Amino acid sequence: MQKxxxxxxxxxxxxxxxxxxxxxxxxxxxxxxxGINESIIADIAISVSELVNNAIDHGNKKxxxxxxTVTIEKNSEAVSLIVTDEGGGxxxxxxxxxxxxxxxxxxxxxxxxxxxSLMDNVDIAPSENGTKVTxxxxxx
Amino acid sequence: xxxxxxxxNGIVIMEPKGKIMGGPDATLLHDKLHEYLENExxxxxxxxxxxxxxxxxxxxxxxxxxxxxxNHNGALKLANVTxxxxxxxxxxxxxxxxxxxxxxxxxxxxxSN
Numbered sequence: 667m668q669k670x671x672x673x674x675x676x677x678x679x680x681x682x683x684x685x686x687x688x689x690x691x692x693x694x695x696x697x698x699x700x701g702i703n704e705s706i707i708a709d710i711a712i713s714v715s716e717l718v719n720n721a722i723d724h725g726n727k728k729x730x731x732x733x734x735t736v737t738i739e740k741n742s743e744a745v746s747l748i749v750t751d752e753g754g755g756x757x758x759x760x761x762x763x764x765x766x767x768x769x770x771x772x773x774x775x776x777x778x779x780x781x782x783s784l785m786d787n788v789d790i791a792p793s794e795n796g797t798k799v800t801x802x803x804x805x806x
Numbered sequence: 807x808x809x810x811x812x813x814x815n816g817i818v819i820m821e822p823k824g825k826i827m828g829g830p831d832a833t834l835l836h837d838k839l840h841e842y843l844e845n846e847x848x849x850x851x852x853x854x855x856x857x858x859x860x861x862x863x864x865x866x867x868x869x870x871x872x873x874x875x876x877n878h879n880g881a882l883k884l885a886n887v888t889x890x891x892x893x894x895x896x897x898x899x900x901x902x903x904x905x906x907x908x909x910x911x912x913x914x915x916x917x918s919n
Contacts, residue, residue, distance in 0.1 A: 683829035690827065708859045708890050715827040715861045765899050771873055773866035776898055780862055783897045 668733075678735040679718075681726035681751075689718055689736055693747075700740050702805065709784040710745060710803055716777035717749040717799050725751030725797050744786070746802045755792030807831035807857075809838060817849045817914050818842050823856040826864030835864075839871040839882075848880025851913040855886035865900060872904065881905070885913040 670688045671678045677692045679685040693714050697707045718734055726732035732752040739746045762769055764776045782788050785801040807824040808831075820839070826832050842850060850871065857864075872882045884906045887895065895901040907913040 686827050686829045687831075690825065705890070711825075712827075712859055712861050712894075715863075719828050719861070719863065770899060770903065771869055773869050774862070776862040776865060780894065780898070 675739060676735060676737045678733045680730040681722045681728055681732050681734055682730055683719065683722060686715060686718060689714060693736065693738060696738055697745065700745070702745065706745075706803060706805070710747070713781040713784050713801060713803075714747060714749065716781050717801075720777050721749055721751035721753070721797065721799075724756055725753030727753060740805075743806075744802045744804045746800065749799045750796055752796045755794060755797050757792065758790040807835070809834055811838060811842075813847075814914060816847075817851060817917060818847045819851045819853060819910055819914075821853045821856060825858050826860035826867065828861065828863040832863050832867060836867045836870060839867070840874065843871075843874055843878065843880070848875060848878055849917050850875060850880070851883050851885050851907075851910055853885045853910050854888060854891055857888065857891060859888075859890045860894070865894065865898060868904065869900070881917070883907060883913040883916060885910045 668680065670685050672692060675696065677689055679689060690711055694707055694711055697710060714736060718736065721734040722728060726734065735750045737748045758778065761778055762775055764779045769775060781801060786804050788801040791798045807822055807826055809820065809822050811818060811820045822835055826835065875882045884904050886909065887906050895904065905916065907916060
């Protein structure tokens, strides 16, 4: 199992939560380098943590031979991120509504909902070779 | 995330510090909560003043503590909820579930009411 690998604006980790802090330090470091305000940095960091957790648990099913990769880019108007896994994909339309009364006290099932709430565009592209989630956050 | 905890007049005050994002650190908060529960402590305050942010894993731990304590006729109360966490509680509607207080002292006092 290779440990976290950083290559430019990309970090790749084995599928274990042990490396979540490495991803967070990497992403927040890049965002601070971009000069982005702390509130937006926190929103993006929360979203990345949700998607990396999902990729580890539901995508790669904690198979440490499979990796989760996060890529970050910025233009003058927005920050864009891509989180990919190497799992079998999942159908985002099958996610339960976490705001429904019967789900309100469930301990899990809010991750994607939170990402959709905090980010401006979220595209989930499942495939047999893994799921690719692309999301952006406007800078203003 | 780091965690400190103390007992004041029989009420447990837990003070996590940093980010609650999942992994071993988050397990620490969950396990400590349930350890207090198993040791017959039924009134717990979580002081969130030093939590930079949390994700759904953190919310799940709070819900676990809330429901477990409620099922044992106890209560979990939140103090010093930061703007970022308040926002998460609002968008997830969990603000309707948790009792939140502006200070640990207010949260402790609420157990006497």
